[in-house]
Amino acid sequence: MIELAEVSKVYRRGPEEILALQEVDLEIASGEFVAITGKSGCGKSTLLHLIGGLEPASRGTVRLDGRDLARLREPELTRFRRDRVGVVFQSFNLLPLLTLLENVALPRVLQGASFEEARVEAGRWLREVGLEGRLNHRPHQVSGGEMQRAAIARALINSPAVVLADEPTGNLDSVTAAQVLELFSRLHREFMKTVVLVSHAPEVGNYASRVIRMQDGRLLP
């Protein structure tokens, strides 16, 4: 269960204050697939970052399974991000140094698993997302869609409670974007993960169980 109560986020740039989120209240139940849509700059990515513990709220509380993220210290927050949250980014963010297999295995290794064990699991997840033929390729050797699928596999390998996806189709063509959204939908169905997906594209609503629209840092009714 994700709960946001009167959450605001303010960014400061010099003397200027930018209000990215304004007193947002939101509840997302476990196993839900929520799509957050809105125009660029409406605050949807900020909302996602607060849910994932990637940055703190300026005001209000963010709770995941009853735990207030603001009360977690850095090591606990690190563990929280590592064990409870999987993140998928618009620009894939795979480490160029590592192969796809190693990229996917990395969160498990960071969690303390042995490399052998992590590689086996990573292979399984890569096959799950249809990349069995690309295990030992480096990121720049595969297509954008393949990179994003590898990033999804990486987000899932630690069996997180929540998968957060920030514009996962933003860098993809429409056909590939549809394939990636279909993959999210399938994974949500098969593994019962809570998925929060942010996108400016309205068609993501076709894959989600609930669509939330945002404008100027507020949720639209």
Added chain:
Amino acid sequence: MKPWLFRLPLAHLRQNPGRTLLGILGIALGTAVYLSISLAGATALKSFENGVTAVSGQAQWRLQGVGAPLNEALYPVVRRQAAVKAAAPVVESVLELAGPHRGPVLLLGIDPFSERAFRDYELSRAGDLSDAAWLDFLTRPDAVLLSRPLAARLHLKAGDPLPVLVGAKKRRLRVAGVFSSPSGLYPLDGAVMLMDLGPAQELLDRLGGLDYIDLMAAGDEALLPGDLQKLLPPGVEMVRPAAQGSRAQGLVASYRLNLAVLSAIALFVGMFLIYQSVTLSVVRRRREIGLLRTLGLTPGQVLTLFLAEGLVSGLLGGLIGLALGVGLAQGVLAVMTRNLTSLYMPVAAQAVLVQGGLLLQAWGLAVAATLVAALLPAREAARTQVRAVWHREELEEKIEARAGLIFGWGLVALILAGVGANWKMGDGPPWPGFVAAFLILLAFALFTPLAARLLGLGLQPVLGRRLGAAGDLGCRYLAGSLSRSAVSIAALACALGMLIAVTVMIGSFRRTVNDWVSRSISGDIFFGPAVFSTAAYDQFLPPEVAPELRLDPDVADIYLYRCVRLPFRDRYILVIGGSFEVLARHGGLWFRQGDTREIMGRVGEGGQGTGVRGQGPAAPFTNSPKLPSPTPYEEENVGAGLKPAPTEAPIKLAASSSFNQKPKTKNQKPFVVISEPLAETFHYKEGDTITLPTPSGPREVRVAGVFYDYRTDGPSIWMDIGLFRRYWQDTHLNAVRLYLKDPGKVPEVQARLQERYGDRYRLLALSHRDLRQGILNIFDETFALTYALEGVAVVVAVFGIITTFLVLVMERERELALLQAIGASRRQILGMVLVESGLASFLSFILGAACGSVLSLLLILVINKQAFGWTIHLYLTPGIYWQSLVLVMALGLAAAAYPAWRAIQPHLAAILKEE
């Protein structure tokens, strides 16, 4: 090309101030070191040349003896010749000031009435001198004229006393007046004084002798040697005055060359910084390059832009380096003049002569170095196709793929270095050796990419298991970031290699010298005048001292020592007369083949007297100045005039018995032993015959043995002192060695000598241990400059390491943020950065140690042998390897500390900003 396009490289330099600054500083330090050495060397030599020019004045030719004074009777004979327009007799010696101001001062004994044609000193009454000063100068035996700069420096005026040391004797001179040189040129940077010829001969104990006679031809000066040839007795050579300068230059050429080459190392290491900086720039600006190419920029223009970026660092770094170099040069000059004076010849230079040519040369070198360093990455940028301007990953793949090939080029460089090391090129500087040294550095730099990759991949499983993700990722980053880290590792390895090589060389050299002192120099006490330079050959032991020492009840044996420097072909060599019989009894000299006692025995049986038979054309008179013998020794048998000690058996002094025999057969040539540098320089070996110029004409001597010798003031020929005295007609002694009956009494005898002679003379009685320590102190001071140069190279390399890790972390900011986003802890990220930097530092050490070991062999076996003719025995110095390891690990980890600290700061903002 539009000038405003150059705003791009400038903007990038401004955008990365830290990296830019380190690159500029690296070049600046390299330039400063190079310039300071060049300026100091040129100033010291210019000062010496000024002295030669000032002393030789208008002289066209000079008559001089071969390591002996000329007979003054030659002067009127020469002057009367029609072919001679003017002649001026001179005696000279470098004395030491004994008053509150110390330091060497050149005394020129001149005939004031012959001088005016030659030197522009204002000596006449119409010049600076008052009538009283002039009268004083001509009539008082202690009167001297001081040069204007010396008088100003010492704050002396006419009538003031001037205490000096003439050898061991303290003498009190009196200032009669001050002279000046309108040209502004003075020997020894102005530390010069004039004395009338007669009193000067008396002061210097050279009655009847002259050091040289300057000549001016009445007609064609080229014909003068032919006109005078028949008049000249054997042992007199006629040379151009400038020959003295060029021979002196030859003496210090290797010293200067070695410093110049070492000083260039810092600049070489600085080139790595520029290479790295421009490479990083190419990688970081790949999109910009692609865009510019798309917009129509030609490959040539891309090349120009990147070269311009390197050039800015070169120009600015060079300029800063010039300022730093001029400042540093003053300190370097002080060390250098001390070294040159104590080892080679008196040199005095107070202020650095800033020569525009050398500034331009250093600046040009800095700019050229940066352009060469920037050329490779700039060419890559220019050659890259529009759509495929390097991505980091592509560049990495390219280097990974080429690592083997690059390693192969390294092997080729190493093989070429081997060829260069074995290439002998006449008698000039050891250029092939220096090229070989550069190739060795290059080879190990080229080994770096493959070595880094193998080390990273090889340790990845081990460190991955031991340290988890930090170990695994650290290894991967080392193996997978060659474009960034390999250059820094190579730069540090090169600097470290040079440091290790020079340290091993110096350490081996020091131990060799230490062994040489033990094996070559026998004796319990070394007794002679306290001189400021090993090259003060005209500073003598007072004549009564040796006979008195012989009566000392604790003295078992006395070794007599006399040394002269003489021109031999285009060089100066030393001829040393020593008591070989004493060496035969006590040992001494370390021969490269054979045993000292056996060789000394052979020399003794060789019919030393053979050399006295006449050689060369008959001369109207001999060149023997008939100097009064300062000792009671007879010339033919030094020991003959001595009385045995009253309570002891007669003490055998040098040059007695077989050592002074008349020739056994007419054709026998006397034996000598020669130093290894002489053998190497002139290609002599055991059994060869040398035609030696002597005051009694050229003499043929045979080489009985070649011994190791590490004195710096020239290659040497040693002969028994009896033979020396016959050839040179010279009974002075520079020093003696005492062999005590009970070596445990050294302090007691030292104290007695001090008590006996301390009031009268300034003599020094050194124990063997004192002598060894003195030699090693001079040795250490000589090499202090070398260590300083290498230290700068290491500092420059550390700049490279700091830049690398800073850039590595900055470039990976997003990757590090990502790692944090997917759950990496601070400790894991910190560990990863430190593992990578630790491995990079360790690899620098491994490559540097290997490179340094190979280089040290080259320095010891090739470069030193070719440059100085010295055999240095290799002694491993494990200490430097451990010290280097600790140093490089500490520096590497410290250099990574700030970037590592940056790395563990929450970086999520960076990735979020991107998203």
